[in-house]
Amino acid sequence: MSTCYRHPDRPTGVRCVRCGRPICPDCMNPAAVGFQCPDDVRAGNAGVRRPSRRAAVRRAGRRWGPVTLSLIALNVALFLLTAGLAVLGGRTPLDNWSSRLFQELAQVPVLVDAGQWWRPLTAAFLHYGLLHLALNMLALLVFGSELERTLGRARFLTVYLVSVLGGAASVQLFEVPFGQVAGASTAIYGLMGALGVVLLHQRQELRGLLTLLAVNLLISFLPGVSLAGHVGGLVAGAAATGVLVAARRQRPLAISGIAALSVVLLVLVYSGLG
Template sequence: MNPQPPAPTCYRHPDRVTGLGCTRCGRPSCPECLRPAVVGQHCVDCVQQADADVRPVRTAAGAVAPTRPTPFVTYALIALNVAVYAITAAQAGSIADNDRSRLFRDWDLVPPLVGHGEWIRVLGAGFLHFGPLHLAINMFALYILGRDTEMVLGRARYVAVYLVSLLGGSAAALALAPALSSTAGASGAIYGLFGAMTVILLRLRQSPVQMLVLIAVNLLISVSLPGISLWGHLGGLATGTIATAGILFVPEWLRAKTRESARTIGWLAIGAVAVVVLVIIVAAGVQRAL
């Protein structure tokens, strides 16, 4: 009489007897190690192998599109702006009059002070805000625009576009705003995101009309209301638009043959915009110091 063959056990858990198996590789598997599939059920190793064989979905800029996009950079930028505002409010002892704080006075963009060597102002001013309403409006706009821009461009290029837009706004304000003006706010960077989203829509062959109308309305408000830096807004809009066009269109115009070369061209375009902006900042700063 032939002995009865041993009962099959799970290939990952030898102590578990099972009558189930993977319909892809045939290995016996316990219920814990099986996942539902279109046909039958697959073991966890086959599921992982199948996921690895699937080519990642990429955005128009070549960034890998996450299945559950979480705009970590946008959240971090919002948190940084809120933290700087909280510091200025605490120093001033006032939520509304936070511009009286030491940090605000050290960072707001006053052209003659920049010209005398206080270069931190061209960057720091982009994280200051005049009161809670100014902060709330800018952070809401950053949240709305930043999420999609970050997803399409990828985190690194999104940060680069944001910063070059911020500096572009500061460069325009430094060069063209009244000498004794005080400029502060993330609006330059946010207008850069307006421009970036317009370029993204064009690259995706979608209508940019709504975005253009929104930009026009905001520029009209900038012109109509006193105390708003029109030049800072225009500078951020121009640099953000040009930098994003450099990422999304210039590689195609130059007929980049690989994804790596397209990414390199995009970064070079951002770098070129940044160099021009920095030259304007230095030249305008020297001029304001005279």
């Protein structure tokens, strides 16, 4: 009787189905038919391509949209940064709004008018706690991925940023001067407005979206929620998408329309700048 090629002191009657060498029970690796030796198993595994992290990222990008995922990543990164700074300041991570960085980036109309021009833009990527972040990012994933597939990356990002400007302009005009506003909600409402325009253009059913929008607008009347910012983002997102859809085959006209809308919103945001 033969002995195992790896353990000469062990007699065996089993051979590797690939190389034919005798193998003992400790060296037997089940195959589709019979058993394989450890060397052939390693050689076979070496030729198998393992899924790479880069491939996983590409698959996620194709499914959800690279712009959508990048926006989510930016929001999450700022939350983690402000939460970390809150911890260093002796607070809990959920009190991220208490960090100095958060206070320097949130939109406060009177401070914007005083010359702190960055606040209307940076505020759209801040969130008050984990629940606020989670709800907005879930909405961004759902609406953003759908619109990115429909409009394309550049147009989707344009609608998102114009929605941010629309919400910021409305906050500057209608919120209390010393009130603090932050969150991606202005852009999320803009995406809902954009999706409404797309569905209308495609002559699809609007009742589901209108019901969701009505519920969210009712929530906007709750204390601490910026109704002005939500409505401003909604109107701006719908207007930007209307321009892009109407001029979809006339690129110069689409660019001109978006530029004009952006200029109007920027003037409204910074009209009180002194």
